[in-house]
Amino acid sequence: MTPPPPPPTADPEETAVQERDLEDAQDGDDPPPDGVARDRASRRAVASGALIAAGLLFLVAAATEGVNVWLVVAMPIAVAAAAIAVGERVQARRVKKLVAAGRRLAIVEALLANIPDPVVMIDRRVIVREANGAANGLFPGLRIGHPLSFALRAPQVLDGVEEALRTGERVRVEYAERVPTERVFEVMIGPLDLEAERRETEASAIERPPREQSVVLYFRDLTSARRLETMRVDFVANVSHELRTPLSSLLGFVETLQGPAKNDAAARERFLEIMRVQAQRMSRLIDDLLSLSRIELRAHVPPQTTIDLTAVTKQMLDTLAPLARERGVEVVFAHPEAPATIAGERDELLRVVENLVENAIKYADAGKRVEVTIARRAAENGRPGEEAETIRLAVRDHGPGISPEHLPRLTERFYRVDVAASRERGGTGLGLAIVKHIVARHRAKLTIESELGKGALFAVDFPAPKEVA
Numbered sequence: 491m492t493p494p495p496p497p498p499t500a501d502p503e504e505t506a507v508q509e510r511d512l513e514d515a516q517d518g519d520d521p522p523p524d525g526v527a528r529d530r531a532s533r534r535a536v537a538s539g540a541l542i543a544a545g546l547l548f549l550v551a552a553a554t555e556g557v558n559v560w561l562v563v564a565m566p567i568a569v570a571a572a573a574i575a576v577g578e579r580v581q582a583r584r585v586k587k588l589v590a591a592g593r594r595l596a597i598v599e600a601l602l603a604n605i606p607d608p609v610v611m612i613d614r615r616v617i618v619r620e621a622n623g624a625a626n627g628l629f630p631g632l633r634i635g636h637p638l639s640f641a642l643r644a645p646q647v648l649d650g651v652e653e654a655l656r657t658g659e660r661v662r663v664e665y666a667e668r669v670p671t672e673r674v675f676e677v678m679i680g681p682l683d684l685e686a687e688r689r690e691t692e693a694s695a696i697e698r699p700p701r702e703q704s705v706v707l708y709f710r711d712l713t714s715a716r717r718l719e720t721m722r723v724d725f726v727a728n729v730s731h732e733l734r735t736p737l738s739s740l741l742g743f744v745e746t747l748q749g750p751a752k753n754d755a756a757a758r759e760r761f762l763e764i765m766r767v768q769a770q771r772m773s774r775l776i777d778d779l780l781s782l783s784r785i786e787l788r789a790h791v792p793p794q795t796t797i798d799l800t801a802v803t804k805q806m807l808d809t810l811a812p813l814a815r816e817r818g819v820e821v822v823f824a825h826p827e828a829p830a831t832i833a834g835e836r837d838e839l840l841r842v843v844e845n846l847v848e849n850a851i852k853y854a855d856a857g858k859r860v861e862v863t864i865a866r867r868a869a870e871n872g873r874p875g876e877e878a879e880t881i882r883l884a885v886r887d888h889g890p891g892i893s894p895e896h897l898p899r900l901t902e903r904f905y906r907v908d909v910a911a912s913r914e915r916g917g918t919g920l921g922l923a924i925v926k927h928i929v930a931r932h933r934a935k936l937t938i939e940s941e942l943g944k945g946a947l948f949a950v951d952f953p954a955p956k957e958v959a
Contacts (some may be wrong), residue, residue, distance in 0.1 A: 842928050
């Protein structure tokens with residue numbers, strides 16, 4: 491009679507996975523997970539049944555003559571094989587659950603990574619456990635496993651976290667940062683209960699371990715909404731102030747034309763021309779205010795498009811050529827042969843060149859020159875390992891110049907050195923304010939130099955991209 495075949499053996503890799511899971515569950519003071527406890531109970535029950543069956547068969551064999559020895563030996567082996575098969579099925583279910591849990595974890599991580607707003611998860615010790623890419627972009631010092639206070643030093647946010655952990659309620663606070671640009675966030679701090687897995691058996695349920703307290707911080711960007719609100723307030727205030735004078739003039743001329751000058755053809759023509767000029771000034775003023783508001787609304791978003799500053803400057807100089815000829819001003823443009831590439835937005839850069847060159851043409855004496863140059867230059871206070879080169883756009887005129895006390899205020903809204911002269915030349919008092927905000931959005935620097943009788947220099951230093959530096 492041939493001996494029975496050996497019992498099937500478990501896959502070494504699957505056995506190793508299950509042993510690692512069991513060891514992980516036994517680390518520390520926490521009880522093992524439910525699945526591990528059930529697997530161990532099932533294997534113990536089957537093994538006990540196999541031993542009991544083998545013992546009974548041996549007792550029967552000892553008391554009864556003529557029993558087949560091979561049958562006595564084969565029965566416990568068969569029972570052991572059944573135990574191993576049951577263990578393999580239990581182990582396969584356990585591995586399947588682990589794979590499903592891994593897939594769910596991958597889906598959660600993908601969802602977290604694609605949330606555009608910063609999200610940070612911390613534990614009860616205020617240690618960072620998870621953070622998405624937006625959070626790492628907002629807080630460069632954020633590190634997994636490090637305290638949140640290392641990267642975020644905002645007392646109101648840390649106090650909100652403490653309150654959420656203490657009360658278990660959702661907390662809302664406001665967080666603002668000033669550099670590199672002013673931004674405002676509403677931080678929603680909510681407790682997150684991650685219950686530890688419980689070890690339970692079929693016979694009885696043991697006491698459940700305490701919950702693991704965690705907190706999720708969600709940063710909602712309110713910068714655009716706040717800027718829009720400020721823009722509306724400023725627009726109403728500025729328009730009501732600046733439009734009062736031309737509207738009063740228009741109203742006066744209309745009343746004059748309806749009354750004393752009703753039949754005076756010469757006066758009518760003169761008044762209508764003045765009214766046309768005032769209407770054009772109001773139109774330019776509204777356009778400049780709207781442009782300034784749009785630029786301020788996006789001040790915290792740096793441009794990413796690659797632009798050739800030389801081509802932009804040439805285009806605007808061609809547009810302003812008729813004005814220069816009308817005023818008898820020669821415009822000279824000097825630039826390098828290679829493209830002056832920067833990260834910028836074309837329409838906004840056109841506004842910068844337009845305002846600087848138009849001002850230089852208007853304030854340059856007739857027959858004088860306006861010099862426009864683009865050049866590469868070493869950045870001031872360049873640090874080792876950082877970008878040490880800038881691309882400078884410079885506009886120099888040979889007009890009357892500007893007194894030193896006026897230089898710090900030139901970029902303020904509606905500030906004019908000479909109000910009458912500015913209005914006579916068609917200025918709105920917003921050109922340099924627009925330039926200042928565009929320059930700030932492009933992470934550039936505006937420099938103004940002037941002396942009385944020696945003209946003025948307006949220069950903008952744009953950071954040179956690394957690939958072209």
